[in-house]
Amino acid sequence: MEFLSGGEIFVRCLQEEGVDIVFGYPGGAVLHIYDALFQQEQVKHILVRHEQGATHMADGYARATGKVGVVLVTSGPGATNAVTGIATANMDSIPMVVFTGQVPTHMIGNDAFQEVDNVGITRPCVKHNFLIKDVRDIAATIKKAFYIASTGRPGPVLVDIPKDITDPKIKIPFEYPKDVVLRSYNPVLKGDDGQIKKAVDLILSAKRPMLYTGGGVVLGGASEQLTRFTRMLNYPITNTLMGLGGFPASDRQFVGMLGMHGTYEANMGMHHCDVLIAIGSRFDDRVTGNLAKFCPTAKIVHVDIDPASISKNVKVDVPIVGQVGDVLNSMMQIMEHEGRKPDAAAIDAWWSQIEEWRGLECMKYGWSDETIKPQYVVQKLWEVTGGDAYITTDVGQHQMWAAQYYPFDKPNRWINSGGLGTMGFGLPAALGVKAAFPDAEVACVTGDGSIQMNIQELSTALQYHLPVKVISLNNRYLGMVRQWQEFFYAGRYAMSYMEALPDFVKLAEAYGHVGMLIDKPADVEGALREAFKLKDRLVFMDFRTEPTENVYPMVPAGAGLNEMILV
Amino acid sequence: MRHIISLLMENEAGALSRVAGLFSARGYNIESLTVAPTNDATLSRMTIVTRGDEQIIEQIIKQLNKLIDVVQVQDIQDAPHIERELLLIKLQATGEQRDEVFRLAEIFRGQILDVTDASYVVQITGPGARLDAFIEAVGNIPVIEMARTGALGLSRGSCGMSI
Ligand SMILES: Cc1cc2nc3c(=O)[nH]c(=O)nc-3n(C[C@H](O)[C@H](O)[C@H](O)COP(=O)(O)OP(=O)(O)OC[C@H]3O[C@@H](n4cnc5c(N)ncnc54)[C@H](O)[C@@H]3O)c2cc1C
Ligand SMILES: Cc1ncc(C[n+]2csc(CCOP(=O)(O)OP(=O)(O)O)c2C)c(N)n1
Ligand SMILES: [Mg+2]
Numbered sequence: 001m002e003f004l005s006g007g008e009i010f011v012r013c014l015q016e017e018g019v020d021i022v023f024g025y026p027g028g029a030v031l032h033i034y035d036a037l038f039q040q041e042q043v044k045h046i047l048v049r050h051e052q053g054a055t056h057m058a059d060g061y062a063r064a065t066g067k068v069g070v071v072l073v074t075s076g077p078g079a080t081n082a083v084t085g086i087a088t089a090n091m092d093s094i095p096m097v098v099f100t101g102q103v104p105t106h107m108i109g110n111d112a113f114q115e116v117d118n119v120g121i122t123r124p125c126v127k128h129n130f131l132i133k134d135v136r137d138i139a140a141t142i143k144k145a146f147y148i149a150s151t152g153r154p155g156p157v158l159v160d161i162p163k164d165i166t167d168p169k170i171k172i173p174f175e176y177p178k179d180v181v182l183r184s185y186n187p188v189l190k191g192d193d194g195q196i197k198k199a200v201d202l203i204l205s206a207k208r209p210m211l212y213t214g215g216g217v218v219l220g221g222a223s224e225q226l227t228r229f230t231r232m233l234n235y236p237i238t239n240t241l242m243g244l245g246g247f248p249a250s251d252r253q254f255v256g257m258l259g260m261h262g263t264y265e266a267n268m269g270m271h272h273c274d275v276l277i278a279i280g281s282r283f284d285d286r287v288t289g290n291l292a293k294f295c296p297t298a299k300i301v302h303v304d305i306d307p308a309s310i311s312k313n314v315k316v317d318v319p320i321v322g323q324v325g326d327v328l329n330s331m332m333q334i335m336e337h338e339g340r341k342p343d344a345a346a347i348d349a350w351w352s353q354i355e356e357w358r359g360l361e362c363m364k365y366g367w368s369d370e371t372i373k374p375q376y377v378v379q380k381l382w383e384v385t386g387g388d389a390y391i392t393t394d395v396g397q398h399q400m401w402a403a404q405y406y407p408f409d410k411p412n413r414w415i416n417s418g419g420l421g422t423m424g425f426g427l428p429a430a431l432g433v434k435a436a437f438p439d440a441e442v443a444c445v446t447g448d449g450s451i452q453m454n455i456q457e458l459s460t461a462l463q464y465h466l467p468v469k470v471i472s473l474n475n476r477y478l479g480m481v482r483q484w485q486e487f488f489y490a491g492r493y494a495m496s497y498m499e500a501l502p503d504f505v506k507l508a509e510a511y512g513h514v515g516m517l518i519d520k521p522a523d524v525e526g527a528l529r530e531a532f533k534l535k536d537r538l539v540f541m542d543f544r545t546e547p548t549e550n551v552y553p554m555v556p557a558g559a560g561l562n563e564m565i566l567v
Numbered sequence: 568m569r570h571i572i573s574l575l576m577e578n579e580a581g582a583l584s585r586v587a588g589l590f591s592a593r594g595y596n597i598e599s600l601t602v603a604p605t606n607d608a609t610l611s612r613m614t615i616v617t618r619g620d621e622q623i624i625e626q627i628i629k630q631l632n633k634l635i636d637v638v639q640v641q642d643i644q645d646a647p648h649i650e651r652e653l654l655l656i657k658l659q660a661t662g663e664q665r666d667e668v669f670r671l672a673e674i675f676r677g678q679i680l681d682v683t684d685a686s687y688v689v690q691i692t693g694p695g696a697r698l699d700a701f702i703e704a705v706g707n708i709p710v711i712e713m714a715r716t717g718a719l720g721l722s723r724g725s726c727g728m729s730i
Contacts, residue, residue: 119581124592128635131581148635183730184577184638308629311622 004174006135006166007036010099013142014043016176019070021046021061021435023054027074028114029101032166037072046435046464049456051078053428055085056454059094060429061436063415064390066221068095068149069432075101075163076114080121084422086156087125091419092242093219095154097145098126104164105133118160127155135165140177147180152187153306154219187305191322196330199277199301199318200340203331206275207346208353209235212258212287215242215418216280216304222325223247223411226279229328232335233342236354238266240281241403244414249407250387255354256363259287260555261400264362264564265354267555270295271562272353278302280324283313284419293560303327362553362566363404372521374398374473374545377528378405381443381471384528389441390415390433394426394450397479400551402445424453427470431457434466441469441532448474448498458511461538469531470540472504475547483550487565508540519544569598570624570644571616571720575728577636578604578611585634586613595619595627599652599717610638610730616695616718639728647723653716654691654698659709661685668708675701686711694718 004012010033014022022045026034037045048054051073058069069089073082079100089096103112119131128148130141138161145157203209211233217226223246230237230253237247238258247254256263258270270276276298281287288294291313300316302309303324310319320327334340365375378401381389391406392415393399399416408414415433417425430444451472461468481496505515514537518527524543531539553564576582583602590597598616605612617627624642631640660668661684672679672689675697681688691701695718702713721727 120584123581123585123588182635185635306633308626308633312626315622 001173001175003171005032005036005168005171006138006161007032007168009135009138009174010142010161010166011036011040011043012174013139013176014070015040017068017142017146019043019068022070022072023048023057023061023432024072025051025054025074025078027078027101029075029103029163030072030099030161032163032168033072033099033101033161035168045072046460048428048460050454051081052085052424053454053457053460055082055096055098056088056422056425056428057432057435058096059085059089059425060392060415060432062089062094062096063429064412064433065436066412068097068146071096071098073098073100074114075103075118076116079116079118083122083125084424086122086158088417088420088422088425089156090125090127092215092417093154094156095149096156097149098156098158100158100160102131102160102162105162106164108162118158122158126158129158129160131160132165133162135170135172138165139174143177144180144182147182148185152185188307188321189323189326191303191320191327191330193330195318195320196327197334199320200331200334202275202299202301202318203233203277204335204340204342206235207343208272208274208350209233209277209342209347210269210273210275211235211237211277211279212240212270212281213237213243213246213279214240214281216324217243217246218411220280220305220324221411222280222323222328225325225328225332229332232332234347235277235342236269236351238262238269240284240287240418241416242418243281244403245408245411248409250409255358257403258561259284260289261404261551261553262555264360264553264566265357267553267561267564268357269354271560273298276300278316279328280304282309285313288313289555289561290558360566364567368546369521371546372519372524372543374401374475374543374549375405376521377471377473377524377543377545378402378445380525380528381445382406384525384532385441385443389413389443390430390437392416392426392429392433392442392444394444394446394453395421395423395480396447396450397475397483397549397551398445398447398450398473401473423450426450428454428457430468431461431466434468435464443469443471445471445473447479448472448476448501449478455507458508458513458538458540462512465536467534467536467538470538472540472542473545474501474504474542475545475549476501477547479549480551482548486548486550487554487556504540504542508538513538513540515540515542517542517544568620568624569616569618570642571614571648571650571718572628572631573641573643573720573728574613574615574631574637575605575610575639575730576613576634577638578609579636582611582636583613585636586615586631589630589634590617593630595623599715601717601719607730614717614719638730641722641728643720643722648720649723650694650718650720651692652695652698652718654701654713655680655688656691656702656705656713657686657688657711658705659685659711660687664708668705671701671704675704677701
């Protein structure tokens with residue numbers, strides 16, 4: 001048997017888990033661990049410029065690969081800087097393991113240098129967390145952390161490691177546990193057969209059905225099953241912001257995103273449907289609008305792996321707890337075996353109604369020869385990248401335009417912070433994706449406000465050669481805030497105007513990258529083509545867009561989904 | 568509606584704060600919460616008295632089950648059950664009040680645990696409502712201090728929560 005120190009055990013555990021990259025930042029409490037990392041090659045480390053960047057990189061990595069993202073930061077400020085990224089991952093159910101350093105065990109609770117109660121601070125925004133107090137518990141705890149993060153409804157797990165238990169002088173026998181036994185944690189995988197039968201009956205009885213699918217399809221790797229299921233039924237399907245790419249957007253059956261900035265046809269379809277089939281989606285308030293007016297005539301089926309997501313906001317008629325993919329397989333089996341089909345005549349009639357709504361072309365936008373329309377930049381980005389890039393975004397109007405005008409045909413390509421809405425997410429997330437897939441095209445669609453929240457990661461991009469494309473839709477406004485102020489505060493633009501913006505081209509150059517300023521509509525496509533030709537350079541594209549453009553359609557707060565503001 | 572929720576959880580540091588934190592973060596009401604180890608030293612049993620409509624109670628139970636340290640959750644309100652709570656109350660008792668306290672303690676089948684020439688400590692056990700009734704009955708007799716354990720509950724019959 002081998003004898004290893006806590007630091008060495010830590011590294012071996014990561015190797016055993018198949019971790020290829022750790023995103024982190026060193027400090028006193030994790031020096032033993034860094035020393036052990038330094039003495040091996042298998043697990044690479046990316047040194048970020050701010051711990052929030054590390055968490056978003058690991059998060060982007062996880063969303064693109066489906067694997068667990070791994071973060072390593074020091075105690076105190078290292079850990080508190082990571083909290084926003086942990087909460088971001090938690091809201092979107094992203095598998096992540098975050099290791100934080102802690103002061104030595106005998107000093108815990110004494111207000112020691114750089115001491116913060118990491119387990120306490122993060123408790124409300126993790127799936128679970130641990131404080132390891134004995135070197136003999138490191139291996140088993142790390143095993144549990146990866147298991148919990150990646151199974152059931154995924155989420156971030158934090159492991160707090162006091163400095164003394166990684167002491168290189170203390171060596172103990174090492175063996176990595178083969179499996180995990182957790183009597184208190186048994187995620188349900190297979191849906192209940194009786195419930196599945198009931199659901200099939202209800203689904204096939206529908207005259208005006210809607211499929212409303214979300215992030216659970218992407219997280220559960222079930223887009224192939226969802227696609228077959230949807231085509232088998234010939235029902236209209238809408239995706240949440242988090243579910244985009246779960247069903248091919250170019251398919252005729254796709255009616256676009258729903259919710260606050262969803263399409264007219266998706267939201268009207270929701271409002272008038274008689275059977276709503278919710279799959280891996282959680283009835284978020286940005287989706288439902290006013291609950292009292294939500295889907296007034298629908299019976300609801302809901303498939304979700306987390307029982308707590310079911311009937312939380314909206315009472316459902318047929319709940320099914322289980323893995324999306326398995327449940328869809330079972331439903332398709334029943335339909336195939338029993339040769340049962342939907343009501344074709346009713347569905348045809350429903351489709352003509354939907355096509356009428358679609359005919360409104362709610363996503364049309366005006367054209368100008370003078371100023372660049374942000375929607376146009378996104379459409380051209382889609383063309384230039386063949387619709388096949390990984391797109392990360394920050395938060396604001398640009399995020400919504402990216403969601404609306406870059407249709408995804410594949411899952412895991414659309415990477416944004418939906419639940420927490422974290423400005424500053426986009427650039428580091430893009431770097432995390434690029435680190436996972438160095439040959440893929442990766443673009444970050446961002447805004448002039450958001451990009452400044454983690455712009456320091458441009459330096460990380462240079463050091464580790466992560467040539468992503470930054471597509472900044474620079475409207476000189478905190479545009480989403482400005483839009484709300486225009487609509488709901490009589491145009492009193494309190495603190496939403498960005499004065500004294502930096503020269504982004506020079507800034508990009510100062511960080512060792514290529515900067516481009518584009519301010520004419522006619523130059524948009526050419527500039528994009530030029531930038532994407534620079535395969536091995538990070539290009540920061542500063543698009544000066546129409547400052548007061550708004551995101552449409554919009555369901556105002558308190559309204560029903562059928563009460564959209566159209567252009 | 569008032570519910571008594573019992574749960575078994577891993578007897579680990581921090582487990583209590585996960586439950587307490589869940590209630591405060593999600594705005595659920597806690598009337599009382601008690602916790603202590605069980606015959607199985609690796610498990611603690613917690614009893615929570617809460618209030619909420621059906622949908623809230625359903626969410627509370629789901630959210631408790633979702634906590635990784637929680638092994639089992641039961642709403643014992645659903646079935647026949649026993650509820651007990653213990654009250655220790657120190658009453659000022661001089662003159663006529665001394666007989667009055669003594670008599671009340673007897674009526675409520677309480678015990679007198681401590682006596683001085685100016686006070687009594689009385690112990691009452693029973694369902695929460697019975698303790699409330701005693702406090703009510705004490706009326707004008709000044710209460711120097713009191714402590715209640717919060718409710719405990721077990722289901723009736725031969726089945727129970729264990730692993
Ligand atoms: C500025 C802004 C505007 C927004 N506007 C909109 C909008 O217009 N429309 C919109 O839709 N959203 C919008 N959002 C996002 C919104 O806040 C929510 O994040 C989003 O709607 C939630 O998506 P979801 O329901 O797919 O759930 P997710 O957060 O993706 O949750 C996934 C669900 O699936 C379940 N699940 C996970 N894995 C599995 C599995 N393997 N099997 C089964 N179930 C599983 C989980 O338990 C969970 O219930 C906006 C966000 C921002 C920041
Ligand atoms: C960290 C953080 N702070 C504040 C907000 C609130 N917020 C949401 S959108 C937005 C404006 C974003 O501006 P910008 O990045 O320029 O994007 P735009 O809306 O102009 O496209 C703000 C301030 C947030 N989501 N995240
Ligand atoms: Mg802006």
